[in-house]
Amino acid sequence: MTSLGTTPSVPSVSAAGLCLSYGSTRALDDVSLRLGHGVTGLLGPNGAGKTTLLRVLATAVPADRGAFTVLGHDPGTARGRHDVRRALGYLPQTPGFHPDFTAFAFVDYVAILKEMTDRSARHREVRRVLDAVGLSDVRGKRIKRLSGGMRQRVALAAALVGDPGFLVLDEPTVGLDPEQRMRFRELIATAGEGRTVLLSTHQTEDVAMLCNRVIVMAGGRVRFEGTPAELSARAAGRVWSSTQRHPGAKAGWRTGTGAFRNVGDPPDGASLVEPTLEDGYLLTLDASEVAA
Amino acid sequence: MSSTVSSPRTKALPTSTPAGESPRRRLRAVLALARVEARELLLQIPVFVVLCVYVAYVGWELWTGGGEDGAYPVLQDVDRATQPESLFLGVAVLVCVNRAVLRSRRRGTDGHFDVLVMEPWRRTVAHLLSVVPFALATALVVAAQFTGAALKPGAVGTGSFSELAVAPLAVLLLGVLGVLIARLVPSAFGAPLFVVGGYIAVVLLLSSSEDTPWLRWLTPFVDEFQADPLPSDLLGRPAAWHALYLVGLIVLVSCAAVLCGGRRTLPAALGLARAARNPVAWPAVGPARLVKAVALGAAVLTLAGAVGQSRGDSPALLAARKQASVAPEKDHTCVPHGRSTYCAFPEWTGRTEDWAAVVRRVQSLAGGAAGGTKLTVRQRVDARYGLSASATLEPSSTHGQVTVGTRWGGNRVPEFSVGVASVLVAGNEEAAAAMCDGRVVTVMWLALATTSDPMASLRDVRIDDSVSGSAIVLAPTHPLEMTAAQTTVVRELLQRPRYGVTAKVKAHWTELTSPKTSTARAAELLDVPVPKGSEKEDKCEE
Numbered sequence: 003m004t005s006l007g008t009t010p011s012v013p014s015v016s017a018a019g020l021c022l023s024y025g026s027t028r029a030l031d032d033v034s035l036r037l038g039h040g041v042t043g044l045l046g047p048n049g050a051g052k053t054t055l056l057r058v059l060a061t062a063v064p065a066d067r068g069a070f071t072v073l074g075h076d077p078g079t080a081r082g083r084h085d086v087r088r089a090l091g092y093l094p095q096t097p098g099f100h101p102d103f104t105a106f107a108f109v110d111y112v113a114i115l116k117e118m119t120d121r122s123a124r125h126r127e128v129r130r131v132l133d134a135v136g137l138s139d140v141r142g143k144r145i146k147r148l149s150g151g152m153r154q155r156v157a158l159a160a161a162l163v164g165d166p167g168f169l170v171l172d173e174p175t176v177g178l179d180p181e182q183r184m185r186f187r188e189l190i191a192t193a194g195e196g197r198t199v200l201l202s203t204h205q206t207e208d209v210a211m212l213c214n215r216v217i218v219m220a221g222g223r224v225r226f227e228g229t230p231a232e233l234s235a236r237a238a239g240r241v242w243s244s245t246q247r248h249p250g251a252k253a254g255w256r257t258g259t260g261a262f263r264n265v266g267d268p269p270d271g272a273s274l275v276e277p278t279l280e281d282g283y284l285l286t287l288d289a290s291e292v293a294a
Numbered sequence: 295m296s297s298t299v300s301s302p303r304t305k306a307l308p309t310s311t312p313a314g315e316s317p318r319r320r321l322r323a324v325l326a327l328a329r330v331e332a333r334e335l336l337l338q339i340p341v342f343v344v345l346c347v348y349v350a351y352v353g354w355e356l357w358t359g360g361g362e363d364g365a366y367p368v369l370q371d372v373d374r375a376t377q378p379e380s381l382f383l384g385v386a387v388l389v390c391v392n393r394a395v396l397r398s399r400r401r402g403t404d405g406h407f408d409v410l411v412m413e414p415w416r417r418t419v420a421h422l423l424s425v426v427p428f429a430l431a432t433a434l435v436v437a438a439q440f441t442g443a444a445l446k447p448g449a450v451g452t453g454s455f456s457e458l459a460v461a462p463l464a465v466l467l468l469g470v471l472g473v474l475i476a477r478l479v480p481s482a483f484g485a486p487l488f489v490v491g492g493y494i495a496v497v498l499l500l501s502s503s504e505d506t507p508w509l510r511w512l513t514p515f516v517d518e519f520q521a522d523p524l525p526s527d528l529l530g531r532p533a534a535w536h537a538l539y540l541v542g543l544i545v546l547v548s549c550a551a552v553l554c555g556g557r558r559t560l561p562a563a564l565g566l567a568r569a570a571r572n573p574v575a576w577p578a579v580g581p582a583r584l585v586k587a588v589a590l591g592a593a594v595l596t597l598a599g600a601v602g603q604s605r606g607d608s609p610a611l612l613a614a615r616k617q618a619s620v621a622p623e624k625d626h627t628c629v630p631h632g633r634s635t636y637c638a639f640p641e642w643t644g645r646t647e648d649w650a651a652v653v654r655r656v657q658s659l660a661g662g663a664a665g666g667t668k669l670t671v672r673q674r675v676d677a678r679y680g681l682s683a684s685a686t687l688e689p690s691s692t693h694g695q696v697t698v699g700t701r702w703g704g705n706r707v708p709e710f711s712v713g714v715a716s717v718l719v720a721g722n723e724e725a726a727a728a729m730c731d732g733r734v735v736t737v738m739w740l741a742l743a744t745t746s747d748p749m750a751s752l753r754d755v756r757i758d759d760s761v762s763g764s765a766i767v768l769a770p771t772h773p774l775e776m777t778a779a780q781t782t783v784v785r786e787l788l789q790r791p792r793y794g795v796t797a798k799v800k801a802h803w804t805e806l807t808s809p810k811t812s813t814a815r816a817a818e819l820l821d822v823p824v825p826k827g828s829e830k831e832d833k834c835e836e
Contacts, residue, residue: 060409087411098402111330115410115417119322160406 013038014198015059015168017070022054022063029054030065031222041194043209043230044202045283046219052202053095053172055219059200060092060170073167073198088116091166095173095202097157101146105137105156108145112160131159135189151182158189169199175208187212206280216279218286226286230279237277237285242268252288324416328423331394335424338390344382345431351379352435356442366448366645366703368523369440373457374531376436377515380461384468384514385489387428391469392485395421395476418473418555422548425469433462448648448703451641452526456533463540464514470547477554507682508604511536518681523700525625525639528618528677530611532603539599542592549589553582607680615677622674634669642673642700649698652707655744656714659796661803664718670695671714674770689723689771697723697770705768708742708751713770715740719807727772729809732816734776736799736806738767738784743795748788761785779813779825786822795820 013036022030029051046052058065061077069078075085100108109128118124132141135155145153154174161169171190175183183205191212193199203209209216209230216233218226226233243261247254251264265281266288268274335341359365395418398404408414436458443449475484496513510516511532518531607615618625618639626637631650638646649671657665674697676685690697696717698710715737716726729737738752745751749761756765757773762781767774776784787795802819805811814824 062405062409084411087409090409092406092409094406096402097406098398098404100397100401100403107330111327112407112410114323114326114330115407115412117319117323117411119319119326121326 015070015072015200017059018068020055020058020065020068020070022058022065028222030058030068033068033219033222033224035217035224035227037198037200037215039194039196039198040214041190041199041201041212042215042217043213044200044217044219045204045206045209046225047287050219051222052219054222056170056172056200056202059168060090061086062092086168089167091161091164091169093157093161093169093171093174095176097154097160099145099153099156102144104142104144105132105148105152105159106141108156109159109163113163116164118164127163127165128159131162134162134192135159136185151178151185154178154182154186155189158186158193162193167197169193169197171199171201173202173204175203175205183208206278206283210279218283220287225289226282233282233286234277234279235282237265237281239274240268240285241265241277241281242272242274244272248272253284320416323412324420324423327412327417327420328426331420331424332427335387335390335394335428338386338393340386341383341390341428344386345428348379348383349431349435352439356438359446360443361704363701363703363706364443365446366450366648366701367443367446368700369444369449369451369453370526370529370641371451371523372440372443373453374517376439376458377461377464378517380432380436380465381515383428383432384465387425387465388468388472388475388489389485390472391421391425392472392476393482394424395473396480396482399480400482415552415555418477418552421473421476422470422551425466425473428469429462429466432465433459436461448645450644451523454526454531454533456537457531459537460515460533460540463537463544467514467540467544467547470544470551474547474551474554477551507606511539511603512600514540522675524615524675524677524681525618525641525700528611528615530607530615530680532605535599535602537599539596539603542595542597542599545592546589546596549585549592552585553589615680619674619676619678622672626673633666634671636671638673638698639675639700645702646671648702649710652711653696653714656711656740657718659740659743659792659799660715660718661800662807664803664807665800667694667718669714669717671698672696673698673700675700687771689727691722691724693722695722699770705754708745708755709768710770711741711745711751712737712755712767712774716769716774723771726769726774729774731809732780732811732813733807733809734774734780735783735787735813735816735820737774738776738780739787739795739799742784742788743792749785752784752788777813779817779827782825783813783817783820783822787820 015037016035018034020030020033021028031051033051033055044052044055054063057063059070059072061083064077069076071077072086073089075089076082077086100111103111106128109132110124113124113128118127129138129141132138135158137152137155137159140148140152145156148156154177158171158174161171174190175186178186187208190199190201194212194214201208201213213230216226216228216230217224218233226236242248242264243257244264245261247256247262248264248266248269250266250269252266254262254264254266257263263275264272265284336345355364360367398407398417407417412420440453440458444453471488472485475488478484499509499513502509516531516536622639623637625639627640627643628635628637629643629646630636631646632654634650634653636646636649653669653671657667657669660667670692672690672695674687674690676687679685687697687699694717696710696713698713699706713723716729717723718740719733719737720726720729726737742748742751742755753759753761755767755769756776757768758765760781762778762785764778765776765781767776798820799806806816806819811819817824
């Protein structure tokens with residue numbers, strides 16, 4: 003197990019030794035984590051195992067080995083799995099929709115699948131979540147007539163309906179324009195108040211702006227678990243500015259000022275600059291590649 | 295989205311709070327989903343259109359009375375006639391419920407929905423239940439059809455609840471088949487291919503079932519060729535067994551769909567194929583043991599129904615049919631009306647007054663002793679071949695006996711008039727069948743003169759619906775042949791005032807009813823121009 007950084011004192015979700023293979027591919031390799039209230043970002047390159055981890059935690063697939071609990075429920079048993087699903091809100095990586103349904107009807111459909119049986123209470127809840135994601139004006143519109151951003155918000159409303167205690171969001175901001183992304187961040191931040199949110203993303207800005215904790219995965223393993231500040235701190239003293247890309251830098255790129263920003267082991271006398279979350283992330287990935 | 299988004303956590307719903315599994319809550323969730331799916335199903339264009347057409351068609355039939363024969367329904371035929379009309383609704387439901395089950399897969403929501411509280415097998419149950427309202431709608435339509443017929447003053451006979459249940463059961467069966475097909479073949483082409491393949495299979499089955507009639511009973515509906523209604527106790531249709539067979543099949547198919555809904559594929563559902571099991575999936579949860587037990591019970595029911603409906607006609611039934619065909623007087627109830635007696639199968643005694651009215655009308659025009667002859671009107675039917683074949687009734691050689699069939703209304707009324715007139719003129723049906731002379735003119739005028747529209751009645755009783763030239767004239771037993779000359783004379787007579795012709799018929803009755811009287815002579819006696827070539831046409835075939 004790889005576990006780094008500080009951990010929440012009262013975890014809502016905890017996993018230990020999760021392993022899962024697809025054929026000869028090890029998608030999860032001894033993953034352990036502890037999530038508390040608030041938004042936890044899950045960073046990692048493609049194929050790192052982020053989506054597989056989310057699917058396991060969302061009880062979509064069972065792990066080959068290991069165990070985890072969500073809000074005290076063990077999904078290893080049918081009853082426990084049922085209870086986990088009751089407490090779960092899940093926004094898949096590529097959410098599907100029933101295009102002929104209205105936004106209201108689709109979220110209502112999901113609410114029924116969450117066993118919200120009281121019709122008037124359910125409708126109130128559907129209206130509430132559609133209002134929360136800013137879709138109350140278009141709730142009677144068929145989904146096929148909504149824009150991509152609006153559809154994504156319908157998917158978020160479907161995840162939020164029933165007030166789940168554990169929200170799993172798999173790259174919810176992919177494909178959204180900057181304005182929509184900002185709106186989504188706002189929504190996720192609000193959703194993270196009082197509940198546990200696990201947010202998988204490629205966007206380090208999402209993590210920097212939203213998350214109180216961050217997990218970095220690579221090669222099916224957890225490479226970092228801590229606060230965003232701790233991840234940024236990993237790059238302290240390892241980011242410098244120069245007029246040319248330094249050949250020894252792990253990564254380097256020209257910035258808007260014309261100077262090069264280098265990440266890696268700085269030469270003597272380098273002009274060090276303040277590290278960002280992305281710098282810490284890049285160095286963590288680089289370290290994991292070296293380890294692999 | 296506004297920036298004033300409130301925290302969802304602060305407005306928790308009691309319904310969403312994790313709680314212990316309550317069977318009642320789980321059932322209510324399934325029913326809620328079934329309601330939504332049923333509404334979605336209704337909004338599918340094929341289902342909506344077919345349902346509207348079905349209801350409109352039946353409504354129109356009820357409003358208009360169902361045509362000329364519709365005023366005199368025979369209820370043991372009406373019940374069965376409700377079945378084929380529902381087939382189109384069943385097929386539409388099959389195709390659309392199949393698409394509804396596949397919706398999640400087509401739209402990529404399966405992965406999401408599989409982690410929600412309601413398991414796939416319960417979603418399958420909801421889809422199965424979503425078909426029930428359409429079966430209930432069919433039951434309502436069938437009930438309206440039958441009640442409308444039963445309330446008509448001319449209705450006779452007895453309906454069978456089992457026959458009436460077949461249409462809704464068939465809709466239900468086709469609906470649950472649509473769900474099962476979706477669970478077995480997760481492709482949009484599955485249901486249409488099944489419909490086409492099923493149609494071909496049924497056609498082949500029916501075409502090859504002459505020697506094996508039990509094969510026909512494996513299909514949802516068994517429509518039978520039938521010329522004349524039979525008394526209900528002679529039908530011999532195993533309707534109750536067939537209903538049991540359909541019920542068993544519905545439950546069996548539903549169980550198979552539920553088992554597949556939990557496991558995705560039938561081999562996996564039955565635990566037969568390891569390879570079919572998704573290696574990365576939670577084990578299916580659900581009352582598999584209970585469902586398998588119910589499926590076993592349903593299989594027994596289906597088998598019992600299939601065996602029961604395949605036993606064929608019992609010797610007692612065959613004997614009863616033979617008796618009703620060759621010696622109907624043993625089964626008849628006779629009722630006197632005026633001078634004549636009317637003998638009918640017990641279910642038809644209510645129609646004797648209608649027959650008596652025709653006899654009175656025809657006899658009032660006859661001359662000589664025929665005007666006061668005591669007739670026996672006897673209802674006959676050839677039931678020896680059951681419902682699958684029709685036989686022409688042989689003319690009776692009994693003097694003064696007139697045959698009446700089991701149908702009434704429409705063309706059957708003037709046909710019966712022809713039968714009555716034939717016996718008044720020729721003495722009995724056998725002798726009337728051999729008529730090929732001037733008496734045909736008398737018979738046809740007697741039969742048609744008192745009808746409300748004699749020319750229309752003439753057209754109706756002629757097989758080619760003509761009012762000129764030679765033609766066959768329908769009668770309850772043997773048909774009459776009218777030559778072109780006889781047609782000309784009858785047409786002329788029917789266009790004249792009845793009272794004038796009546797006086798001439800009564801005055802020349804003896805000669806007009808003589809086998810020696812030619813058509814030309816009859817025309818002369820009745821003061822009608824003699825058609826050319828009538829002598830040649832009158833010659834009876836040797």
